[in-house]
Amino acid sequence: MEEIDSMTFRQQLLAIDENLGQEDVEALKFLCSDWIPLKKLETVSSARDIFQLLINKDFLNPEDTFVIAELLYRIKCNFLLQKLGYTKEQVQEELPYRGLVSEYRQMLYEISEGLTKEDVGDAMFLLREHLPKKQSTTSSLELLTSLEKQDLLEDSNLEILERICSKLSPDLLKKVERYKRGKAPVFNQESTEMAPSSACGFSKPSFGNVSVQEPAVKHLPRNHIDSYPEETGSLREHVGSLLSLAANPDIKGGPSLLRSMGDGESKTTAEKTAFYKMDGPYRGYCLIFNNIHFEGGLGRRNGSQKDAMELERVFTWLGLDVRKYDDKTSKEIEEILKHWQSSENWKDRDCLVCCILSHGESGKIYGTDACLISIRDLMSYFTANRCPLLAEKPKLFFIQACQGEKTQQPVYLETDNHNRVHLGADAQRSRYASSQQLTSSIPAEADFLLGMATVDGYLSFRHVQQGTWYIQALCDNLQCLVPRGEDILSILTEVNADVSRRADTKGVMKQMPQPAYTLRKKMIFPVPRDPPPPAQPL
Missing domain, CATH: 1.10.533.10 (Death Domain, Fas)
Incomplete structure (x- = not known):
């Protein structure tokens, strides 16, 4: 045995x-x-x-x-x-x-992820006299390992790392500063115990001024206990109108993050204007359109119910009121959106989230009646002139649907095209794919974000039991990174990274999501007071 x-x-x-x-x-x-x-x-x-x-x-x-x-x-x-x-x-x-x-190793790994190849080259130039002459570092991890070998970097000696980060990225420097602050235990007046930080940075809630006691566990890392973490990042822009990378500003850590991000009495006026207001009496609505059964020969979208359940679970945890609509025709989808467009409830709401799970083609999604609807048209119901109560408020649309051409019968995974797909070598071929096509799918007005499961012309994949790669990655990263204070664009960057690592069992078929936006500020969901509820099985 x-x-x-x-x-x-x-x-x-x-x-x-x-x-x-x-x-x-x-x-x-x-x-x-x-x-x-x-x-x-x-x-x-x-x-x-x-x-x-x-x-x-x-x-x-x-x-x-x-x-x-x-x-x-x-x-x-x-x-x-x-x-x-x-x-x-x-x-x-x-x-x-x-x-x-250890927290030290985690901190170094986070910094390595924030260093580009150009950053590594610049760091090599700055450290040329400190590194071996034959050093041929090509990655950030190799650079950090080399510094450790030379005794230039260790838990108690972060000077070189701080100097590098200050020259290359002040935002990465804040990660080091956060780590150094976290090393020093902080005791309150009524308790000498600290709550352990959990994975994904979600601290167990404290009760009054009494924190949760750290259990005695074998192999517990020396620096594993920490206060509620903070995350920092930097805003980057692609050339052109398609923007896809960003991270949040310096956000103070500690138990204060368990309160709403809108509480910040100490924030300056400039700091407040850098963020969308997310401290209203109600967070907002999340509309989920989950199309599974179709007319006209379109395939059944097995596994989509798992996506809808996860979206409902995560956005409810984030404080939004979720409304789910199953199997709606193109006309019914438009009528539902018209209803929400004229709703008076937006007056006291911070944002709109709309998730559409369906089959699709370039720039369009299918209703269950096999009729196509333009994604741009769906989003335009909520422009400032058509829905004034949502003016200057963030409007997030997440589209899980193929944007490419027909393929063959699937085995374990399916595509969200109107045909099913066998994960063969040609499944990712596109006749046309451009960022301009995605950009033109969103209204020209400000405050919109469009998160697409795949770039134009390509397939998106769905496991018939576990749901789609994109929606599952979106929910996972929202659950992990909202408690760290990450803004929505940083979270979508992590979603891109997660999905890009996925592949079929042969390692051939890949998928790349793509966001586009006209957001003017950073959008950060307030950190919920309670941990996220567990995922429910189908």
């Missing part, structure tokens, strides 16, 4: 290894470098090698695979957790007590 268990265990590890690329392996090596000597890590060429080293160190065995679950979570390969029998929610719940990756 033990031999069978051991073989099953190694088969699980092998299946994970087969789904990890070289960049993922490098990330795993970096995160493990506190436990495994660098000399041994230099010989690693695959995830299997790392797994064996962890087994040798007794960090990993058939009865306890949590260390792998944590590592997959840290590098955002959450779709592989199921191979170990974990869900993302289970990992998040156990991380505060079983996590092995």
Whole structure:
């Protein structure tokens, strides 16, 4: 029996290894470098090698695979957790007590993700006299590892790192400052206990002035206990009118983040004007159109109910009133939007979120009657002149639908085109794909965001049981990053990264989401007081 268990265990590890690329392996090596000597890590060429080293160190065995679950979570390969029998929610719940990756290592990894190739080249130039002459660093992780080898970077010596970040990105410097502040325990007047920070940065709520006590757990990292984290970032713009990357400003951490972001009595007028107002008596409405059954030969969208459930769960947690509409024709969708356009309820609401799950073609989605509707037309119901009560308020549209051409019959995954798809080599070919097409899909007026599951001309994929890659990644990242104070554009950047890592079982078919927006300010959902409710099975 033990031999069978051991073989099953190694088969699980092998299946994970087969789904990890070289960049993922490098990330795993970096995160493990506190436990495994660098000399041994230099010989690693695959995830299997790392797994064996962890087994040798007794960090990993058939009865306890949590260390792998944590590592997959840290590098955002959450779709592989199921191979170990974990869900993302289970990992998040156990991380505060079983996590092995130190806060120091996490901080370095976050900084590495924020450094571009150009940044690494600039850093190499700045550090030329401190690094070996033959140094040929090509990645941010290699740069940080080299600094550690030279004793220029360690938990108690962050001076070089601070100087680099101050020259390249002041926003990354704030991550270092946040970490340094978090190292010093903060005690309140009535308690000397601190609440452990959870995965995704969601602290367990305190009760009055009494915090949750840290349990005594084996392998608990020295710096794992921290106050409620803060995140920083920078706003970047692509050339042209399509904008796709951004992050939030400096947001003060600590328990104050458990209150609404709109509470900030200490914010200056300039700080307040940089954000959309999100402190009204009601957060807003989330409209979910979930089309599964179609006329005219369009395929049934199996798995879409999972998407609708997750959207309802997450946006309800974020404080929005959710209204769900199943299987609506094109005319019914337009009539529902007209009703909401004229609603007086928007007066006291902060925002609108509209999610449409359906089949689609370039710039359009299908109603259940097999009739196409322009995405631009749907969004235009809520322009300032047609819906004055939503003027100057953010209006977010998330579209889960194919935007490309016909393909063949599927096996395990389906596309949200009007035909099903076999995940073959031609599934990602596009006759036309341009950012201009996406940009022209949103109204010219301000305060709109359009999140598309895929770029124009391409397919988007849907698992018949687990839902679509895009919507599941959107919900996961909202749940993880809202508690960290991330703005919506930063969250969508992480969604892009998550979905881009997905692939079919052969590693051939890929998908790339694309946001476009006319937002004028940063939109940050207030941090809910309670942790998100667990996902419900179908």
